[in-house]
Amino acid sequence: MAKQRSPIPLDAAFSCPAGELLALVGPSGSGKTTLLRTIAGLYQPEQGHVACLGSTWLATERRYSLTPQQRKIGIVFQDYALFPHLTALANVQLALGHLPHSERTLRAKQWLANVRLEGLEKRFPSELSGGQRQRVALARALAREPQVLLLDEPFSAVDQVTRRRLQRELALLRQQISIPIILVTHDLEEATALADQICVLHNGVSLQQGSPEALFRRPASPLVARLLDRHNIFEGEVTSVNGQKRLQWGDRYLEVAVGLSDLPQGERVTWYLPPSDIVLHRRDRPSQGERENPVAATVHEMVVLGGITSISLRVLHGDMLRFDIATHAARRNQLALGEQVYVSLLAAGIHIMSGKHVAMSSRHMSSNNLSSNSQSSTNMPSHHKRNLS
């Protein structure tokens, strides 16, 4: 039955310790929402394992699965799924089934006050703004005192200003609750701003999990880099110069801080450089780090976006370096199309992606994460596997 209904093959594993926020990011159709529904018990993958607070919620190998009612989850749906025939207060009250009747009204009022909706208890969802609805949904999700909070693109249905405010509120709320929070989003900026950990998904496969910083500096594969909207991905070859391993890139022999020593000479590799590790040399006077991998290039493209200028440089063999600098810095350096400039590629920033073993290394990473977190009793590891035959 599940075979016909599911067009998405899944092979994903991730974990989230208590008090942390894990963002599942990926293009639409990458299985983010399906994974969230699996945690909630609304979807049953062929093979899967979900555990929270040390208790198992789903273990398909044992044919064990708790119902959504038995799992203590709070979920905010993309369209909030508020009950249209119930007031804001009644929507929250409904999730307080674990309390005696006499306490429910008071607690529901408290939850609404927590999300700054006092005075709007009697309103129906149709009488609330998008942002207010989202807050009611959040209050309802938290009212259950869940062991994990699941957020399915909770900011996608509101305008930009409201979104910023709600994101801020979520960041503040996180300081009050100490449960794992899993956020599904396709917005990288949102994930970077809110998440402690990001798990990158593609076609149902979890490619890499790590902190935003780690992911943006050291994406596990060209695919991850592409999904994270990274540029500066190049091909190179491992060579040796005076007994030292170097990365040959065009006619340059680049120093690399880590990752090169284990690779055999002659191996072709894909490498990545974060834009922050491209240092533009000042023209009037030499700057620090000038000796580190200096590269000559011509300015190919300059796009001014307010205070930031996005610059593309073409190096001799045709590859394109892309980075952003402050617009005033671009002016001071008198950058103009066709001009020749020098940049340093910082050796510490160069990240060698071993193209062949990508999947394995990312799997290894996430399982490391899982075991390192499993000492604390409040982690939320979940593992799903599904193959389409």
Place this chain on the structure above:
Amino acid sequence: MDWTALSVSLRLAGLTCLFLLPVGVWLGRALATAHFRGKGLCEALVALPLVLPPTVLGFYLLQQFGRDAPLGSVWASFTGGGLNFTFSGILLASLIANLPFAIQPIQRAFENVPTNLREAAWCSGLSPWQTFLRIELPLVWPGILSAIALTFAHTLGEFGVILMVGGAIDGETRTLAIAIYDRVQAFDEQGAARMSALLLLVSLTTLGLVYGLAGRRRWVRG
């Protein structure tokens, strides 16, 4: 005014609503939410009385109700009586003829309840039964009301099927609609006019009440 006929009509319409309501809710919900083989066929069968001429439906029922037919003999073995030309017979015929009126509005109403409302209720800790009572039922209530109204009004006006299987036995199967026909046949235009006016009034009041009630929900607006 044929008060006996009016009483037969009201009894028939009331009982038809009473019996069809649970069927309509159950089948309407199943057709709206479940996916199963033969669903299309099932929906076609439910809708069939809408397009089938009442006399055709009545003809087949008449055949099935006979004591030699399977349905008629089963009925006879349980009750000892026959179905043709009895109140039980026209009630059974009315139940079948009204299937689309009872099921379709409820099915449409269930189809309009977003799936994730059910899921949100489950995730809030509500059992499937609580979800049905506290979330689904209030949301499909207008559909249920219009199913009742349509079934009631349609039963009052049903003519062909009732005449085929019930004839026009006074106090047993002669409904108001048939009585009107009989009055006209007997050139009693005044009697027919009074009963027609009554039927018009009852139908209009029923529908007006139901639609008036259905429109009085604050949360629908906005």
